[in-house]
Amino acid sequence: MIGETGVRVKRRILAVLTSVALLAGCVPVQTLAEPPERPDVKSVEADPSAFEDGGNLVMALSSEPDRLDPTTSSSLYTRYVMQTMCQKLYDIDENGEITPMLATKLPEITDDGKTVRIPVRDGVKFADGTDFDAEAVKTTIERGLNLEESSRAAELGPINSVTAIDDETLEVTFDQPFAPFTAALADRAGMIMSPKALDEEGDDFGDNPVCVGPFKFEKRIAQTSIKVVKDPNYYDADKVHLDSITYQIMTDANIRAANIRSGDVQVADTISPQDIDALDEETGIGLLQSNSLGYQGLTVNMGFGDNPENYESPLGQDPKVRKALSMAIDRTALVNTVFNGWFSPACSGIAPDSPFATDASNDCVDYDPEGAKQLLEDAGIELPLKVNMKVSNTQDTLRFAQAVQAATKEAGFDISVQPMEYTALLDAQDRGDYELLQLGWSGRVDPHGNLYTFHYPGAGNNVTGVDDDELSDLLTNASESTDESDRAELYGKASQRIGEINSIIYLYRQKNLTAYTEDVAGIDVYSDGVVHLSEAGFLKEDQR
Known part of the structure; x- marks a missing residue:
């Protein structure tokens, strides 16, 4: 039975969300107390x-991809296009298991975890007719490590050397064991590019990509x-x-x-x-x-980019303010109303059905708008606290952003919503040109790809400027462990620490x-x- 206070809170949330929908000219929200079960159909x-031969299939893509370069790309929509023309060493199957693709079997790893051998396919050609072999794989991995604009370096780990033992065998040695390596090769870091095309195109490779596919x-x-x-x-x-x-x-x-x-x-x-x-x-x-496997969340600028005005603010500098923002959002109520129960709340970067999920990673901050307001007052904040939030200009994102805007007023926040085209939003994120932004991540099978790259200093997706020794140690130790249960425990502790820092405030998971x-x-x-x-x-x- 819901208490009187709880009833009032739920009524306020419903009233706020209904008002948001009407003001935005959106479809009226539908409240679902218990969303129905919706089994996966993959x-x-x-x-x-049964297939005809030939034809041109047209796919409607919801956002424009960024540059078609596996080494530098950061967009999910680029992965859609690359999937058809840039095969990887490994892929994932319908159960989320890693399977060979351009490799012929899973890597052989020495007992100390520091040497990895990968057997690769024979008789394969790139789209330009040149041969695919271990030397080509070496070229791609080294580009991921060394290219100044690379988004793959943190994903590849502490590599010491990359060697083509012969045409069909690649050997990689590490300074320390690196458990997420195979999973990284099941994503863009494992998309093997034609060395000939890389040599001819250089930095312009993304304008005319050549791979195996x-x-x-x-x-x-x-x-x-x-x-x-x-x-x-x-x-x-x-x-x-x-x-x-x-x-x-x-x-x-x-x-x-x-x-x-x-x-x-x-x-x-x-x-x-x-x-x-x-x-x-x-x-x-x-x-x-x-x-x-991914999430949608709020990214807070804590010191990233060239403009101090974006992060020298109470939100960017005071963890109490970020915690207050997290406490001010009723994830379950917002998801069920704005998205008709199709999506689910998110409280960390690890999906609940991941083998690495634990009670610690699934734990969520309590919704407490009065407590959030008290935190702001304790921090000496003059209310309401004005915050600018950049979001993509899609209908569903705007619906949710406006719902967050309305729902957090009770806690003392005054959030202005600034819609942007998706690629412009990515650019603003990468330059640190934001105070708060709402973006998501499509997710990786290994938590390293969901946590380390966003929260380790200097990592490719650390666009918040977070630099926390305790968190960095947890993420490093988790990547070096070869025991899955130990890694799950470490990622649970890391999730708890992220929930204290709140450089990313996790909100929901899409289907x-x-x-x-x-x-x-x-x-x-x-x-x-x-x-x-x-x-x-x-x-x-x-x-x-």
């Missing part, structure tokens, strides 16, 4: 004989589309059904849904919770959904929601959020 499969890059029209075409050099070409794939940029969720309904696109990512129930009722449209027309099959969406189209194709008329 793949739409068909027998190989079922498809190869053809053209890009900025802010409009990216097209890839079937690569005749691909070693497993018999499994490729399509002639080409066009990724059409459609940032408006309503437009993506309309194009799926009309059949003008065959696949659309990031379907809005406002649209998905209606789409599910329509004939000829299918839906894929999978839980996410990966993808719609498709039922004249296509061979599509997968796993927990890393990437829509797999490499073996997609149109179905024969009698198979639809």
